[in-house]
Structures are given as C-alpha cells and as structure tokens.
Amino acid sequence: MQIPEKIHNLILEEEYRKDDIGMSDSSVLLFHDKVLKIQPCCEEAENEYCMMQWLSGKIPVPQALACEKMDQKSYLLMSKCSGKMACEENYMQEPELLTKLLANGLKKLWSVGISDCPADWRLDRKLKAAEENIERGLVDMDNVEPETFGENGFRDPQALLQWLYDHRPQEEPVLSHGDYCLPNIFGTGSEPTGYIDLGRTGIADKWCDIALCYRSLSHNYSGKYCEKSYEGFEESLLFKELGIEPDWEKIRYYILLDELF
Ligand SMILES: Nc1ncnc2c1ncn2[C@@H]1O[C@H](COP(=O)(O)OP(=O)(O)OP(=O)(O)O)[C@@H](O)[C@H]1O
Ligand SMILES: [Mg+2]
Structure with a gap:
C-alpha cells in the first residue's frame, strides 16, 4: 500500500x-x-x-x-483511544451502564464552550450539504430506515429535503459530535475515554446527537447490525440519565436529516 x-x-x-x-x-x-x-x-x-x-x-x-x-x-x-467501544459485548450486556456512558458523553460535549468553535453544522449548512449529497448521488438508499421512503414515506430524497426545509425546528446550539452512534464512542465504565469519527463535529442543535444516539441504541439492541439482539434497553433510560423529556418531533427530524448523509 x-x-x-x-x-x-x-x-x-x-x-x-x-x-x-x-x-x-x-x-x-x-x-x-x-x-x-x-x-x-x-x-x-x-x-x-x-x-x-x-x-x-x-x-x-x-x-x-x-x-x-x-x-x-x-x-x-x-x-488509539483507550477504553472499550460502546457497542462491545460487555456494554451491550449492561444497558444501564451503557446509557450512563452515552448520557455522560453527551453532557461532556455540551459543556464545551462554542464561541470560538471553528465548525458550524447548524441547519443552514447541514441542509445545503444534504442538497449536495443528493445532487452528487451520494445518498445511500440501501442504508435508510425502511419507512423513510416508499408507500407511506417520502417519494424520494428531494421530497424529504423539501420537507426538512419546511419543518426546520428551533435550534439549541451546542458542541455536537454529528454522528453520535455507539461505534464512535469509547468508554471505561460510565466515563467517555474517546470520541472518534469527527467529520461532522461542530456547532449544531443538541437534538441532533440525542436523536442519533437514540437510533443507534435501538438498532444495536434490536440486532440490526450483528444479528444478535439484547434485552433490557428502554428508551426512557437515556432520557432519565439526561434529565430531559424526549422531544419526539425533533428526534424524528434529525433521524430523517441523517438519511441524506
Ligand atoms: N482513534 C481510534 N482508536 C481506536 N479505534 C479507532 C480509532 N479510529 C477508528 N477506530 C476504529 O475504526 C472504526 C471506524 O473508524 P471511523 O468511525 O472513524 O471511520 P468511518 O469509516 O468514518 O466510520 P463510519 O462507518 O462510522 O462512517 C471505529 O468504529 C473504530 O472501531
Ligand atoms: Mg464511525
């Protein structure tokens, strides 16, 4: 090589x-x-x-x-990061510990001051980037939620993009990881030891990371990635650890937006 x-x-x-x-x-x-x-x-x-x-x-x-x-x-x-990846067997067997780790990871991100953050991924930029992905044919249609497109979903990525422009939520800017899913977070016990895959890290709405965290937990527990499903994960665990009520509209919005990346 x-x-x-x-x-x-x-x-x-x-x-x-x-x-x-x-x-x-x-x-x-x-x-x-x-x-x-x-x-x-x-x-x-x-x-x-x-x-x-x-x-x-x-x-x-x-x-x-x-x-x-x-x-x-x-x-x-x-x-190389120390600690274990959040989707490793030991974490998956302990949903309470895993959700603590992920919630702590989110809170640590939100504690970073963003006034001099060099990257801005708020919706103005993110929607433009999504548009470019559509134009360049980069939307991976084999890797979307089954209900996003088709009979009861959107006609095509362009229609989804239009809906996203029409339904922009109020943003709560924080330091956002941008792809906050289990294989991108390392930890020891409930303490994060590494954030990787920082390509879309920058200022964005806090609900972006919450949404992708929720989706990643659900998929990893249901066995979407490794044909093995695990018991014991309830979405209320995550929101209890975060100390906030889920805003399902925003969660849906950011999961839909991520379909275009
Ligand atoms: N610094 C690191 N320390 C330990 N493992 C790492 C590190 N960087 C990458 N890895 C391993 O490589 C995998 C892929 O890395 P990364 O997520 O950065 O790449 P990617 O191709 O952008 O992934 P994705 O599919 O999430 O887009 C990680 O999930 C992890 O297992
Ligand atoms: Mg990754």
Whole structure:
C-alpha cells in the first residue's frame, strides 16, 4: 500500500490490523497504539482533522499525529483511544451502564464552550450539504430506515429535503459530535475515554446527537447490525440519565436529516 512518506516514517514497519466496523468508504488501519484513517479528500476529512486539534485538551479525542494528502486521499494518523467501544459485548450486556456512558458523553460535549468553535453544522449548512449529497448521488438508499421512503414515506430524497426545509425546528446550539452512534464512542465504565469519527463535529442543535444516539441504541439492541439482539434497553433510560423529556418531533427530524448523509 502507498502511504505518504511522513506518515510512513511515523509508523515504520509496525504490524496492523484492518478495521471492518465502519460503513463508509474510508479504511482504517489499527496499529499497536496508533490508527491510520484513509478516506477520499473531502470537507468532512478536513473537518475531522481540524476538530481533533481544536478539541484536544477539552474532551477526550485521539491526538492527531499527522495529516497528509496524496492522490486525492487524506491520511490521518492519530493515537488509539483507550477504553472499550460502546457497542462491545460487555456494554451491550449492561444497558444501564451503557446509557450512563452515552448520557455522560453527551453532557461532556455540551459543556464545551462554542464561541470560538471553528465548525458550524447548524441547519443552514447541514441542509445545503444534504442538497449536495443528493445532487452528487451520494445518498445511500440501501442504508435508510425502511419507512423513510416508499408507500407511506417520502417519494424520494428531494421530497424529504423539501420537507426538512419546511419543518426546520428551533435550534439549541451546542458542541455536537454529528454522528453520535455507539461505534464512535469509547468508554471505561460510565466515563467517555474517546470520541472518534469527527467529520461532522461542530456547532449544531443538541437534538441532533440525542436523536442519533437514540437510533443507534435501538438498532444495536434490536440486532440490526450483528444479528444478535439484547434485552433490557428502554428508551426512557437515556432520557432519565439526561434529565430531559424526549422531544419526539425533533428526534424524528434529525433521524430523517441523517438519511441524506
Ligand atoms: N482513534 C481510534 N482508536 C481506536 N479505534 C479507532 C480509532 N479510529 C477508528 N477506530 C476504529 O475504526 C472504526 C471506524 O473508524 P471511523 O468511525 O472513524 O471511520 P468511518 O469509516 O468514518 O466510520 P463510519 O462507518 O462510522 O462512517 C471505529 O468504529 C473504530 O472501531
Ligand atoms: Mg464511525
């Protein structure tokens, strides 16, 4: 494999294992204590590197060791997170602990001051990005909720986008992870030890992360990803830990918006 020289010099001949969890067109090589994420050059790859540096010392994110571009690809070398991924067996067996971890993870994000945050993913930008995804044919129609499109759903992504423009909720801006799902959060007990996959991290409505967290918990418990379902998760657990009442309209809105990414 061709790897930019600067990065090659940092990993030398270390052995690695390829991660097969991600669903996007990036590839991730896991070294002993470092991780190399290779993805097509794009706005999200740049955002990830930028936010990883900005968040350093604020919340636990990998340390960005180098970022290089070569042949239209971006190579981000970072430190490996400590702790366990939130969708690992031990967490899945303990829904109360897992929901505590995820709720603590959200609260930690919301505690970060956003006045000098370099990235803004509020709806003005997010809806434009969704529009571009539709134009470029990047909406993955095989990876949407079954009820989103079709008979009782939207005619097509364009119709969904129009609905999203027509039903914009009032935003409560916080630092938002942007893809707050179980494989992107690491923890030890109920404490987050790592946030990864920061391509859409920046200022956004707090309900964006709540919605994707809720969807990810539901899917992982129902066995959508690994054919194994688990007992014991109730959505009330998450809202109890967060200390807020669910706003199902906003949750639905942000799950629908995510269908276009
Ligand atoms: N710094 C890290 N420390 C430990 N594991 C990591 C790290 N970065 C990536 N991984 C592993 O690689 C997987 C994919 O990484 P990441 O989520 O950044 O890529 P992606 O391709 O954008 O994924 P997605 O499918 O969520 O879009 C993670 O779920 C995790 O298992
Ligand atoms: Mg991921």
